[in-house]
Amino acid sequence: MATRQFSQIVDDAIQQLAATSNISSLGRGAKARSILEIMGGEIASAYRSVNNDRKDTSPSSAKDQSLDLIVDLFNIERLRRTKASASLSDLNTRFFVDSSIGTFAGLSAVPSITAGSKIYTQNLSSPIIYLVTSTIGTINPAASNYYVAVQAAQAGSRYNVGRDSLTVHSFSIDGLQCTNKFPVANGRDDESNDQLRYRLFNAVRSLEAANDKALFIAARIVPGVGDIKIMPRLFGIGTAAILVRPVMGSITPPSMIHAVRSSVSSILPSSTRVIVTQPDIIGFEFEIVVNYKKAMTATEKSMIASKIISRVSRYFSRFTFGDSVSFGDIAALANQADDRIKTIGRERGVLGRAWIYTSETAGKYDSRHREELMLTPNTYNYSTQGHAFPILEESIPFPVKIVHGTEG
Amino acid sequence: MPRIYDRTDYFFSYDGDFAVGPDKDIMDTSYDPLRAAHQEILSRIRSDKGDWVYNPAIGATLSRFVGMPNTQETANAMRQAMLASLQYDNTVDISDVKIQIVPVAFDMVAIRIELAYIRTRQNANSSPVTLTFLYDYQDNNVYPIENPGYSVN
Numbered sequence: 001m002a003t004r005q006f007s008q009i010v011d012d013a014i015q016q017l018a019a020t021s022n023i024s025s026l027g028r029g030a031k032a033r034s035i036l037e038i039m040g041g042e043i044a045s046a047y048r049s050v051n052n053d054r055k056d057t058s059p060s061s062a063k064d065q066s067l068d069l070i071v072d073l074f075n076i077e078r079l080r081r082t083k084a085s086a087s088l089s090d091l092n093t094r095f096f097v098d099s100s101i102g103t104f105a106g107l108s109a110v111p112s113i114t115a116g117s118k119i120y121t122q123n124l125s126s127p128i129i130y131l132v133t134s135t136i137g138t139i140n141p142a143a144s145n146y147y148v149a150v151q152a153a154q155a156g157s158r159y160n161v162g163r164d165s166l167t168v169h170s171f172s173i174d175g176l177q178c179t180n181k182f183p184v185a186n187g188r189d190d191e192s193n194d195q196l197r198y199r200l201f202n203a204v205r206s207l208e209a210a211n212d213k214a215l216f217i218a219a220r221i222v223p224g225v226g227d228i229k230i231m232p233r234l235f236g237i238g239t240a241a242i243l244v245r246p247v248m249g250s251i252t253p254p255s256m257i258h259a260v261r262s263s264v265s266s267i268l269p270s271s272t273r274v275i276v277t278q279p280d281i282i283g284f285e286f287e288i289v290v291n292y293k294k295a296m297t298a299t300e301k302s303m304i305a306s307k308i309i310s311r312v313s314r315y316f317s318r319f320t321f322g323d324s325v326s327f328g329d330i331a332a333l334a335n336q337a338d339d340r341i342k343t344i345g346r347e348r349g350v351l352g353r354a355w356i357y358t359s360e361t362a363g364k365y366d367s368r369h370r371e372e373l374m375l376t377p378n379t380y381n382y383s384t385q386g387h388a389f390p391i392l393e394e395s396i397p398f399p400v401k402i403v404h405g406t407e408g
Numbered sequence: 409m410p411r412i413y414d415r416t417d418y419f420f421s422y423d424g425d426f427a428v429g430p431d432k433d434i435m436d437t438s439y440d441p442l443r444a445a446h447q448e449i450l451s452r453i454r455s456d457k458g459d460w461v462y463n464p465a466i467g468a469t470l471s472r473f474v475g476m477p478n479t480q481e482t483a484n485a486m487r488q489a490m491l492a493s494l495q496y497d498n499t500v501d502i503s504d505v506k507i508q509i510v511p512v513a514f515d516m517v518a519i520r521i522e523l524a525y526i527r528t529r530q531n532a533n534s535s536p537v538t539l540t541f542l543y544d545y546q547d548n549n550v551y552p553i554e555n556p557g558y559s560v561n
Contacts, residue, residue, distance in 0.1 A: 006462075023436060025417035025444035028463045028497040029451055031426075032418045037462040 003051045006044035010036050059200055063193045071200050075238040075271035078196050084160045084187030085151040086180065088134050093119070093166060093180040095136075096145030101175040105141035111171045113139075113148060119178050120168040121161055129153040130166055130184070150180075152187055160185040203269040215242065215274070218264045224248075224256050229279070229321060238272055243279040245321060252278030279321050286327075286354030288312075288334050289346040291405040296340065305402040307337040312400050327354070346405065410504045410524040414441035414531050422450070422552055442525065442534040445500065449521060449539055452493040454550050468493035474548040478517060483509040486543070490521070515545040518553075 013036040014026050023032045056066035068078055086092040095113055097104055104110065113136040120127035134149040150166070152159040166180045191199075212230055219228045219242050226247035234241040244252050244260050261276040268274060288308060296304075311333045331344045346353075419427050419435040429435030437443035455467035468490045476482045487507045494500045500523060508520040523537035542551040 010462075021436075022416050022438050023418065025415035025437075025448070027448070027499055029448050029460065029466045029499065030417045030444065031420045031447065034460070034462075035418070041462060 003047050004044065006040055009043050009047075010040040013040060059197060067193055067196060071196060074200060074203050074269075075273075076196075076200060076203055079188065079191040081155040081190045082186070082188045083152045083155045084130075084157075084184045085133070086149060086182075086184045088147055088149040090149075090182070091147050092182050092184065093130075093150045093178070094145045094147045095169070095176060095178045098175040098177055103142050103144050104139050107173050107175055109173050110139055110141075111173055111176055113146065113171075117148075118153075118170045119150065119166045120170075121165045122167055127168065128159050128161055128165075130161075150184065152184070155187060157185075157187050157189045160187045203271050214267050215240070215264055218267055219244065219260045219276070222256065222259045222263050224253075225260065227321070228260070235273070235275065239275070240272065241275045241277060243277060243321065245279060285401065286330075287401040287403050288330070288344060289403045289405045290334065290341055291343045291345070292407045293340050293342040295407045296404075300340070301404050304338045304340065305404075308334045308402055309400055311337050342406075346403075410526050411501050412528060413445040413500070413504075413523065413525045413537070414528055415444045416441070417444035417447060419443070420447050420451075440534045441528070441531045442537050445523060445525070446537050446539065448499055449494060449523065449537070450552065452496075452499070453490055453519075453521070453539070453541065454552075455493075463497075465496055466493065470543060470550060471548045473543075474545060476545060478511050478515060478545055482545075483511075483517060486517075486519070490519075512542065517543050517545075519543055519550075 010033075014033065017023055017032060017036065018026060025031075026033045055061040056063075057070070059067070059070050062070055071078065095111070097107060101107065113132060115131075115133050115135050117132040119130050119132065130150040130152055132148045133151050136146050136148065139146070152161075160183065161180065162183045162185075163181060164179050166178060166184075169176065169178045212232070215230055216228065219225065219230075224246055225244055227245045229243040231241040231243065233239060242260060242264065244257060246252050246256060257276050257278060261274075264274055264276065290301075290304065290308065292301075292304075312330060315330065315333055335341055335344045416436050416438045419429070419437050421427060427435040437447070452466055453468050453470070456469040456471050457467040458464045460466045468486075470486060470489065472489075473482060473486055486509060490507055491502045491505060494505055495502045504524040506522040506524070508522075510518045510520070512518045519541045521539045521541075525531070525537060540553040542553065543549070544551070
């Protein structure tokens with residue numbers, strides 16, 4: 001939307017008024033012009049407001065808080081200023097005894113170097129202050145130097161220091177010196193709008209590459225992978241899970257998980273978190289209660305049960321892991337298996353029961369770890385998200401159990 | 409040689425109101441081609457600089473003469489202020505303007521502004537553009553002495 005300035009709006013309105021009315025006094029201070037100016041001012045203000053809103057919502061022009069809100073949509077946060085620091089393991093900053101004295105035993109007093117002790121740069125007017133963040137316990141008199149961890153007293157890159165800069169300390173002990181062998185330069189300023197915008201654009205470009213298809217290919221090309229399933233947003237916005245099953249066997253080896261993780265990470269933006277894992281294997285069984293229109297013989301019931309099991313088997317044969325089961329579909333399949341079936345379900349509103357086995361021991365499901373589902377019309381769909389389904393073990397010959405209900 | 413000041417603006421009363429015309433629309437000053445110039449002169453004399461948000465330079469700012477002695481020097485300064493204001497945006501040609509300032513009391517002057525203009529067929533029946541005010545040095549007010557020819561009821 002092109003912004004129109006106050007003067008443009010008023011000039012246009014003046015021309016319009018002059019052309020369509022007999023008003024001819026339109027100089028500054030004229031009454032007709034005053035009305036146009038007041039309205040023009042309001043319209044120009046609305047233009048500015050709209051334009052500002054547009055700027056605030058466009059990544060290329062948004063700034064500060066507005067830009068923060070935009071990048072937040074991509075799980076990116078503005079990097080905040082940090083204090084420069086060096087850890088103990090960096091072996092960077094140290095207190096040492098002058099070589100003419102030799103060891104701490106030669107000092108006039110034993111320094112108490114604790115967290116909070118200060119060391120400075122040599123600038124007398126405005127030295128850069130660092131705080132010691134580690135504590136030296138008992139000082140060995142035979143030692144000649146001790147490394148310490150330090151952190152700048154204030155955050156920001158201007159408190160970074162070059163090597164051999166932190167040479168002043170607060171101990172009044174002759175011969176005790178301090179220094180830093182390497183620069184302490186990891187202090188950072190708040191990320192600027194331009195820097196943040198650049199990072200956002202990179203992330204978005206990566207996102208274009210990291211769509212589901214690209215993820216699928218990246219995961220699927222890893223040798224040994226039999227099948228994968230992408231579960232978007234499984235852990236919230238900006239997350240996805242990739243479930244990996246091997247070609248051989250039912251257990252995905254950790255090396256395969258690691259290989260898939262490496263493969264997909266090359267195309268992922270920093271803002272997207274993808275968990276690569278193997279599916280949990282669950283056992284699943286359910287019962288179908290069949291009510292008949294008339295009295296049935298045992299043989300007839302057996303034949304009808306076989307028909308139902310056959311149909312349900314075909315239904316499950318199309319399944320892959322991670323799919324959702326519709327119990328409504330299963331009930332409909334069962335109902336259509338034979339004309340002599342009256343209804344499916346134990347009682348009004350309850351289709352049957354199902355059990356989820358959550359624990360497996362030595363290839364067999366443990367009935368002590370199973371959950372029962374009541375299959376009412378309100379619980380038609382049981383999502384097997386995150387689970388392999390159905391992988392049947394020998395202990396459960398078939399997951400469908402036919403229960404004969406009422407007759408007639 | 410005076411200019412032609414015939415033009416039309418929305419009508420604006422001395423009290424600062426718009427009016428509805430006989431055609432039920434906002435009344436304009438087409439009934440008198442010189443009324444618009446009259447209104448503009450009146451607005452500027454009664455305004456201070458900054459009063460007009462979008463045209464802050466308009467206004468004679470007579471308020472700055474409050475408390476000043478009622479002398480010839482003050483009157484001259486007021487005249488200059490009014491002429492400068494009227495000249496802004498070429499509203500009038502100051503050579504067409506005649507301002508008389510006459511002390512009428514210890515702390516009050518009468519100001520008479522007369523605009524010379526070319527007679528046209530349209531303004532042949534118009535009232536002359538002559539405005540008379542009283543200015544009180546103590547209470548900072550410009551009191552127009554209304555020209556009966558411009559009263560609108």
